[in-house]
Amino acid sequence: MGTNLNSHECVRPLHISIGQIPLSLFIPGEKLHDRALTRYSGFEETRAEGLPIFFRKGSQTDPSSDPSRNFSTDLSSDSFSYVLDDALVRLDSSCAEFHGVRHEYALDSLLRILLTMVLLPRRGFLLHAATVVRDGRAYVFAGRSGAGKSTVASLSPAGTVLTDEISLLRFTDGGWHAYGTPFWGEFRAAGLNEHYPIAGIFALAQASEDRIEPLAPKEILRALLPCVLFFTSNPEANRALLHMLLGIAQQIPCHRLHFRRNEEFWKVVAP
């Protein structure tokens, strides 16, 4: 990547862990540091060996990227970069860089993009999904904006919602687990820094009745792919994602949940 790390401003890092991925954010400037601390306080980590993320002031376009397509990645050389508005994220095998982060919203966005790439070789991905815990198991409700994620979350008991917006699914400890993330949804609050084995994945479809419909592997792909946060057209990365989704389709019950906007849906989800 050709980066001279010695030129970075010496700052106190903020250590966090999301989906058991430790990250060390070297945020210059107290204001952004404090806002990040507030935003990610539930995900703060005492360990200091996370993937270092260095912040550079000002925007910088990546000369190797195609601005019209907003991405540049080459997994074969362990590097990735992505331009988002005025900001840029870069990742190589040893560290990441965020350029042009002016507020916590940009930080949040770059963190999501970075995580998608860091998770991929670690058998994990981010999904537009609300996750609710019931009897120690995670129920994942996937859908794009307006599908009903926040509705499902709001109809669930307090303290049981891991996240109402973006779930992190990862194969750890011999099985697929759902992790809460600090990324805000309509609740305007971070999710819980907890993880649970996944009981089932439900693709949301608002309807006039409550019923579940089992999905075949191809239907699962069709339902989940649009909900996966993914920012690269790299063929190897896409193959890895496809492999991972087929793996989860074979191991986790996946259904389409036709539901009304009330808590009765739990009777068909977890009878």
Next chain:
Amino acid sequence: MNPCPARNPKLAWREIDGEAVIISPDDSHVHELNETASLIWKRADGKHNVEEIAAAVSEEYEVPVIEAEADVRELISMLEQKGLLSIREPGEVVAGA
């Protein structure tokens, strides 16, 4: 020598229950092929020409070769239009393949 259809090496695809599911990384579009189309897709490796693929289809589904060849050409044309495969001269090497 007849040209050989070759799958786009940038694509991610898997066979599920005998049918191919293909993802176009550029637009995350999912393409699904039926069993017959999947058989053709799997043989579109840049090494088998249309006649050879048609012969395989003819044998597998017990249809006349001429009918199989028409189906193969039609499917290949459609997949080529979608950028899922290209027609390659025998021995031609495609970058990234």
